[in-house]
Amino acid sequence: MRLVFGPVPSRRLGTSLGINNIPYKFCTYSCIYCQLGLTRNKIINRRAFYDPEEIAKEVASVISSNVKVDYISFVPDGEPTLDINLGKAITTIKRRITKIPVAILTNASLLWREDVRLDLSYADLVSIKVDSVIDSIWRKINRPHVDLKLDEVLSGIKAFAMEFKGTLISETMLVRKVNVRKENLEEIASYLKEIGVKKAFLLIPTRPPAEKWVLPPHYEDMYKAYVIFKDILGEERVELLSKPERPDFQIVGSPEEYIVKTVEVHPMRYEHAIQALSRRVRNPEQLIMKLIEEGKVKLIRYAGTTFLIRPER
Ligand code: SF4
Known part of the structure; x- marks a missing residue:
């Protein structure tokens, strides 16, 4: 098994069978809190990495062992939309392998591209990353590729939100002294309200980050973020994930x-x-x-x- 891992417990997706469709740290960002370490290949051009047929075959092999899986999730070693075959991989799985819903966790930085929006439209659930809508903070926390522009990223996300028929959720990582100021949080929440996310998840770093100095926010900042999001989006559309995932890993195979x-x-x-x-x-x-x-x-x-x-x- 080369491209599929798990099933693993996920705080947002129940039990998730992960697909790793990107080689180690090809990403458009190099987030300071990334649990995978520093980005080694910061690129924005899409390319082919693995054969979608091979991905589908590996998914079929795990599914056939009758394990419980709530989502087939593209949560790779980098940014999943860099894979030019992403749409093909999703449609192959959905048409030929299983009816289990497919989720993509993306940093959303390439949604200004029509082909990326089309590929993501085949998924049942898309989670987008929005850590800031203020340029200086976005650059500090996500350290984007030099050719990315925040206004294009945000309008790409907006265009996708208008077209997408599946479930759109968001994640915002809160980092101490970086993106927890009131104005930043209010602007993110207002933006998420405008694009109509079904649920906005607030996260804190719970796993070893790329930069050693990265820390979770103080409790009062975490609470403040939750209250700001709740006031703007409504309580049922906000969830604070400050605890690690459940430990129920089910080992399949070796x-x-x-x-x-x-x-x-x-x-x-x-x-x-x-x-x-x-x-x-x-x-x-x-x-x-x-x-x-x-x-x-x-x-x-x-x-x-x-x-x-x-x-x-
Ligand atoms: S977008 Fe995801 S994979 Fe890329 S650097 Fe940020 S956290 Fe890591």
Whole structure:
């Protein structure tokens, strides 16, 4: 299994079977809080990375083992819309493999492109990233490719929101001293109201970030953000995700491969890995030590918790 990982628990999507349709850190942004580390290939030109048939075949293989999956999610090692075959991959899965809904988590920076909007229109749920609608803050937190322009990004998102027939949600990462000022939060919430997102999720960094100095906001700033969003969007359209995901990882196939593939796109709490492995192997600690010795994962501490992360970071 090269391109599909999980199923993994997701705070927004229930149980998600992940598709990794982008090689490590090809992205249009290099967010300061990125859990994958610094962007190595900051590009905005779309290209072909993997064969959509191979993606569909791997999805079919996991689905056939009758595991519970709420969403097939494109949540790769970079920005999913950089994949020029994204639309083809979605339609192949939906027409030939399964009726399970397809979700895409995108930073939305390429939605000014008509072909990207068309590809995303095949999905059932699209989550867009909006950390700021103020240029200086956008540059500081998302560190976009030099050729991206915030006004084009925002109007692209607006155009997509008007056309899209599926569920549109948003995520806003709150970072201490970076994007938690009242004016920034009010402007984001007003923009999200204008484009009509079904739900706006407020997140805080809970996994090791690209920049060591990145911290979650103070509690009062988190609460202030929630209240501002609630007042502008309405309570039922805002959710604050300040806790880590549930630990119910279901290992499918080889336990070793499951851990390595999951950690490639998703730092995993050490205790969650042990818990999941203990249902499948006799000595989970020993298996993790072996993966560390083989250079397939490494351990890191963040916010008082030990995580397994990919070794290149
Ligand atoms: S958080 Fe997402 S958009 Fe930001 S750098 Fe990482 S992969 Fe790219």
